[in-house]
Amino acid sequence: MSFGFEWDFGSIVAALSVAIPMLAFVWEFVVVRRKRLGYRVQMDTLATDTAHAPNADVLARMHEDGRPLTEPSFVLLRVENAGLTEIVEGDYLTPQNDWTGIRVTFRDRRVVGLAVTELSQPELRDFFIAQVDGVTTEAEGFGISEEDGAGVIRLPKVKLNTGAHYKVLAVLERSSGNPGDRFSKPVFRADVAGRSNRWVRWVSRLKLARTESHTFASRPALVGIALLTTAVLVQSSIALFWRQSPPPLDCVGGTLRLHGSTAFAPAVSEAAGKYAELCGGKGAAVPLGPGTFRGSTEGVNALERAGEGAGISGGAGLGDHIAFTDGRAIGDHPRLLARPIAYSLFTLVVNEDAGVQNLSLQQVRDIYAEKITNWSEVGGASVPVNLVNRHRGSGTRTALEERVLSSEGGPRTEVPEATVGDCSALGRDEPGGCEVGDTETLLREVADVPGALGHSEASGAATADDVVQVRIDGIPATLSGVEDGRYPYWQIEFAYTYGEPPADSIAAAFLRYLTDQGGKDVLREFGDRPCSETRFPLLCEPA
Structure with missing residues (x-):
């Protein structure tokens, strides 16, 4: 058994709908999250912003060595291992003799104090404190400092298992800028390195992944989700609004x-x-x-x-x-x-000047037998009947002769011969007839010649200007009229x-x-x- 497949636009969209989420999954959970150090700024607010509750203004009156803090603010940071593999001290991209793994800078602010508030594992505590001569103090690489007038929180190279995290709560005050100005967002500086080989060396260059509280995926993953959504919308639109006739089962060229x-x-x-x-x-x-x-x-x-x-x-x-x-x-x-x-529908068409819209079957036969020569004889205008016919051998003319003009069981009645060679020579004074070679020309001549009567395929006549489709015995040209035997002018x-x-x-x-x-x-x-x-x-x- 063999299977054939031909690419078209819908197939390409369908393939992309499958490929995009697979690539996004591989990128997000195999490549990016292999070694990923993430952070969240869970809170960064001025202490004065909390003074709307009773007794909350005590937070705005914090002191340092008896001095009131200037526009004090609180910051809560969360640092986590958001990847698939553990992060060890050697993964932090800092000099070997630098015990600080992450630096968080606060422009226009000074860090007054900080504390580690939550540890996912009690063992992480030893990365932040140390015993020196029996005195508990901050571990190397952990603390606060200043760089170019900006406050800095230094976090040590903490070993984090997959999913492990810790939080840091800090108190800061304004050190520069105008009172009331909005503070800039904290800036994290940290890189991690992962194991690599000659096939995926670029993975080791992955940077610190920012995972703020409102973000649930990395930027490449978000792009992938957007592309997937677009592909689904395009494919749905094609299915709903771009419906084509089914392709032939056996296309053949030539x-x-x-x-x-x-x-x-x-x-x-x-x-x-x-x-x-x-x-x-x-x-x-x-x-x-x-x-x-x-x-x-x-x-x-x-x-x-x-x-x-x-x-x-x-x-x-x-x-x-x-x-x-x-x-x-x-x-x-x-x-x-x-x-x-x-089987197709045909219809008689007449010039608007004739003033008729319906003829009995016998009246039609009498007109083509030249027994009726003026439209006034059938209740129309006083205009002579001018017949505009197709050439002998035309299927439309043959159908008229066989199905309309000839009585059942009787001899075939034929359309009369033309009296002029050019339809434009027909006039208003006396009846006559002419012949044309195609349906389009016939409809045009019927519209132009006074009192003209012709025969045409029904759908073409329906879109023609300045001609009237004639009902036969009050029945219009419809398939239902043919199928119930009431309308006679049709052909296979x-x-x-x-x-x-x-x-x-x-x-x-x-x-x-x-x-x-x-x-x-x-x-x-x-x-x-x-x-x-x-x-x-x-x-x-x-x-």
Whole structure:
């Protein structure tokens, strides 16, 4: 069994969502916390700030040798081993003969006194006091001093097991600056070194880790958490707001040439664009342009020419050309194979000047039989009827003749021949007719020619300006109207190939996409019903 995987934006975000917390964990708990000396300034407040409670003002009246302290303040420090390994005296990065491991400097203040207030282990007491000639005194490296006018607390090189800590309470007073000015934050000076090897020598250069009371992780860990949060938000946004059609199950590369129906062209073009986008990584391309779709009959002819030019023989098929037709192709085409794709809606469209929005089926037949030549005869304006038709062989025209103009069981009624070669020659004085080559041109001419009546694919007509879609017997062009038998103007859309295209060809892959995969959603968007959703897909008849 083999597994395939293709990278896309969502996959990259998902991978980062996994990698970031893993890297953050390794950094925080394996690298950074291997040897980590941390501190917290748990309190730094003026004694005068406490004078809001009864009798608390005694704290502001502290003395030293009978002298009142100037703006006395309290500081509580916590020093801890926040890493995974013990810290010993040799880990402190100070000279060997310097017994002080940590220096805490207070600008504009003098340290008056201090005491160790909490020890996680009683044995830590011996790092702070010593017995000299039977007298208890401060151990070497522990005490207070001044540097450049700033008070300094010196803390000894205390050996700390993992999780061990101690606290120091100090009393300070202002030594410089203006009364009432805010004091600067204490500055810690300390480094620790850890064991290293030739692969991770840089670990030994880790500095003192600041872990103030409001901080729960190191800065790199916070950055990692922020990146993780961003990745999760991006991935969630993609899932919620960037929903794409599912990719084809079997993308195939190559260049696909399309031909045929101008009415079905908008839906097929949209589906082809999505297929090319989804399968672009496999080199799929479907070039589209103004000359791609020239009508059902011309599309079939173009497909036959392509097959003959490729020298296809025997039972082989052409794998890079497809022609789409409204209904079955006219004439004999022994090398072509037809596949029903969907059934589409068509509609009659009329110029606004005609003054009609609804015609009975019999009125439509009488108009195309030239029995009705003025719109006033059907309750409209006194404007002659001018027919704007598609060329003979157009699937839209054929569907009109077969499903609307011909009575059931009777002979097929055909659209009358054109009376002028240019639609602009039609006028307001007498009825006439012209022919055009594509749906877009037909809609434009119907909008421009007074009293014009034409036929079009429904979704295209819905977006056209200055034309009115005509209801037939009061029924609009809807799929439900087709499926319950009330609306007559519809047709099956067929895809023609030259022989059976190879299964691994782009033509076969696109047909699978169009009928069984994401292409079905595109067809629905354009008001077409995919044949795969009908009761008998190979017949593609409404239920």
